[in-house]
Amino acid sequence: MALSISPVENRRERENGVLVYPVYSRRSGGLSVGINLFPGKKSCNFDCPYCEVFPFTANAVFSCDQMEEDLREVIAGALKQNIPVRDICFSGNGEPTLSPAFPEALKRASRVRAETAPASVLVLITNGTGLLQPHIFSLLQDTAAALNIWLKLDAGTPCWYKKMNRCEIAFEKLIAKIKEFSAVAPVTIQTMLCAIDGESPPDEEAQVWEQLIVELAAGGKLRKVQIYGKARPAPEDPKTSSLPAEYLEERAESLRGKLHCIMRGKLRCNMRGMFAVLQNAPPVEVYL
Numbered sequence: 001m002a003l004s005i006s007p008v009e010n011r012r013e014r015e016n017g018v019l020v021y022p023v024y025s026r027r028s029g030g031l032s033v034g035i036n037l038f039p040g041k042k043s044c045n046f047d048c049p050y051c052e053v054f055p056f057t058a059n060a061v062f063s064c065d066q067m068e069e070d071l072r073e074v075i076a077g078a079l080k081q082n083i084p085v086r087d088i089c090f091s092g093n094g095e096p097t098l099s100p101a102f103p104e105a106l107k108r109a110s111r112v113r114a115e116t117a118p119a120s121v122l123v124l125i126t127n128g129t130g131l132l133q134p135h136i137f138s139l140l141q142d143t144a145a146a147l148n149i150w151l152k153l154d155a156g157t158p159c160w161y162k163k164m165n166r167c168e169i170a171f172e173k174l175i176a177k178i179k180e181f182s183a184v185a186p187v188t189i190q191t192m193l194c195a196i197d198g199e200s201p202p203d204e205e206a207q208v209w210e211q212l213i214v215e216l217a218a219g220g221k222l223r224k225v226q227i228y229g230k231a232r233p234a235p236e237d238p239k240t241s242s243l244p245a246e247y248l249e250e251r252a253e254s255l256r257g258k259l260h261c262i263m264r265g266k267l268r269c270n271m272r273g274m275f276a277v278l279q280n281a282p283p284v285e286v287y288l
């Protein structure tokens with residue numbers, strides 16, 4: 001199978017009902033094989049204005065058998081061309097944990113990875129709302145050792161959350177669940193930094209977000225923080241725009257400074273009034 005890994009082709013494929021697609025990922029730095037649980041239409045309980053999945057309909061339904069077959073074929077195609085598979089990633093046209101097929105698909109993908117691309121990692125890109133469902137919380141907790149969970153956290157305040165994610169779920173409720181989960185299972189936090197209607201995140205938002213990440217690091221098992229900017233402008237998305245690279249770097253540097261303060265035991269963390277000292281500060285990476 002020929003591999004098409006450009007973002008444009010990738011979008012076309014996703015909107016044409018594919019279940020498995022290869023894509024070059026700037027975050028994993030190589031070939032990522034995406035699994036799409038929603039081939040027929042976009043399904044997400046967030047409505048992020050910067051989202052690269054636009055509303056569409058295709059005459060396609062998800063099937064675990066088909067997904068497994070396609071996954072094996074795409075991985076075999078990559079290996080035949082000597083392209084290493086960096087990760088197998090649940091992402092696609094929406095929030096993966098909303099699909100009733102997610103638990104079975106996760107089991108199958110895990111098996112295929114172990115059999116065909118054992119050097120790759122299994123990744124779930126999620127907006128975190130699945131953690132509010134007890135069965136998803138338990139499933140992810142049980143599989144966290146073998147699954148890299150990349151959790152979206154675009155805001156520190158309810159106000160910016162409303163603008164960035166446009167979701168009805170109360171911000172406080174979601175954050176409480178993310179704190180509970182990250183205390184028991186390792187997660188990578190992903191934060192999109194962009195302007196909305198020409199407006200950058202307010203200073204207060206930036207400070208509260210930073211404090212929130214510090215609390216998560218102090219009270220939980222943060223693997224990494226990924227800050228990323230809006231890379232590809234799309235005509236369907238007039239609301240958001242990129243912020244200067246220096247702004248993203250400044251935010252990352254400020255966070256690194258706070259995390260290193262905890263490591264050196266200089267920063268009292270608010271979390272449950274405890275004094276926390278990290279053994280290792282999670283890396284903070286920027287993707288432009």
Ligand code: SF4
Pocket residue numbers: 044045046047048050051052053093094095127152
């Ligand atoms: S959570 Fe992801 S899929 Fe859902 S709207 Fe936001 S960016 Fe798009």
